[in-house]
Amino acid sequence: MNHDVDDVIQVEGLRMRYGTNDVLHNVAFRAGKGEVVCLLGPNGAGKTTTIEILEGFRMRSAGRVSVLGEDPAHAGEDWRARLGVVLQSWRDHGKWRVRELLAHLGEFYAPYSTASIRRPWDTDELIDAVGLTEHAGKKIRMLSGGQRRRLDVAIGIVGRPELLFLDEPTAGFDPQARRDFHDLVHRLADDDITILLTTHDLDEAEKLADRILILTGGRIVADGSADQLSRQISGESEIRWTLGGQRFVHSTTEATKYVHELFKQHGDAIDDLEVRRASLEDTYMTLVRQAESGGEAVAALDFGRKVGTR
Numbered sequence: 326m327n328h329d330v331d332d333v334i335q336v337e338g339l340r341m342r343y344g345t346n347d348v349l350h351n352v353a354f355r356a357g358k359g360e361v362v363c364l365l366g367p368n369g370a371g372k373t374t375t376i377e378i379l380e381g382f383r384m385r386s387a388g389r390v391s392v393l394g395e396d397p398a399h400a401g402e403d404w405r406a407r408l409g410v411v412l413q414s415w416r417d418h419g420k421w422r423v424r425e426l427l428a429h430l431g432e433f434y435a436p437y438s439t440a441s442i443r444r445p446w447d448t449d450e451l452i453d454a455v456g457l458t459e460h461a462g463k464k465i466r467m468l469s470g471g472q473r474r475r476l477d478v479a480i481g482i483v484g485r486p487e488l489l490f491l492d493e494p495t496a497g498f499d500p501q502a503r504r505d506f507h508d509l510v511h512r513l514a515d516d517d518i519t520i521l522l523t524t525h526d527l528d529e530a531e532k533l534a535d536r537i538l539i540l541t542g543g544r545i546v547a548d549g550s551a552d553q554l555s556r557q558i559s560g561e562s563e564i565r566w567t568l569g570g571q572r573f574v575h576s577t578t579e580a581t582k583y584v585h586e587l588f589k590q591h592g593d594a595i596d597d598l599e600v601r602r603a604s605l606e607d608t609y610m611t612l613v614r615q616a617e618s619g620g621e622a623v624a625a626l627d628f629g630r631k632v633g634t635r
């Protein structure tokens with residue numbers, strides 16, 4: 326295993342078998358300090374299994390796993406206190422009030438405070454960070470679905486984790502709550518918290534992730550930034566523009582150079598310029614289909630080449 330001191334997660338040769346069913350085949354990846362890594366993949370790909378192994382909730386069949394420097398299969402409570410987990414909604418304790426519950430849960434982390442990380446998070450600061458200040462005195466059963474999800478996030482980070490697992494964190498959020506949550510994730514990452522999240526929302530993955538892992542059929546088929554993945558699939562960008570009322574389209578691997586030439590030739594006569602690289606959705610669909618069919622790399626996505634008149 327490559328022992329980078331800043332690696333918070335190191336996984337190598339990870340295999341998982343349920344009975345006779347192999348669901349993870351030789352999975353390998355890493356995550357560095359303060360990195361936001363997004364695990365994408367179709368239903369049944371093995372995301373939950375992978376995350377549960379990293380959290381120490383599931384025993385792996387084979388492979389090497391190190392999380393915060395320890396093997397999750399044998400790590401103790403002091404290790405667990407350094408992790409944050411946001412899974413499903415917090416359904417118990419409906420009669421508890423938001424501030425009360427967070428203060429109570431926070432107490433469990435106090436013994437794990439260190440010189441550099443003061444645990445738990447100050448309750449009111451935490452409530453403010455997740456945008457629940459107005460609801461701090463409310464009973465949990467009185468919260469809306471989105472507010473409850475914010476509470477889930479607060480519960481996950483109350484112990485000031487060094488590594489945070491988020492399972493579909495924004496399911497049920499309205500657009501504003503989603504944006505606020507994305508800001509919060511960026512702030513946590515700025516504080517050097519490593520975040521591993523699963524989502525089926527590719528737009529969210531593109532906005533949040535420093536690195537994207539695509540898992541399908543128990544294998545990692547892609548590992549890189551959204552940009553790197555799109556380049557892996559198609560080196561070409563599509564450029565569209567309007568000139569003299571006519572719409573044009575051109576695909577090229579050198580978009581900047583092409584646009585520069587275009588302006589050099591036509592100057593201000595160029596209108597409605599758009600440059601589009603393959604979206605993460607294009608990339609994701611291509612990689613997953615490719616892996617499922619066991620096929621070779623698809624050279625380029627079909628961008629279409631219709632040229633119309635305005």
Ligand SMILES: Nc1ncnc2c1ncn2[C@@H]1O[C@H](COP(=O)(O)OP(=O)(O)OP(=O)(O)O)[C@@H](O)[C@H]1O
Binds near residue numbers: 374
């Ligand atoms: N406890 C179990 N016993 C047997 N098979 C299991 C068990 N848990 C999961 N599996 C199987 O392992 C495979 C991977 O499941 P997993 O839940 O890890 O997928 P996932 O990527 O999280 O899917 P989703 O997006 O639907 O949540 C599936 O084929 C599933 O049926």
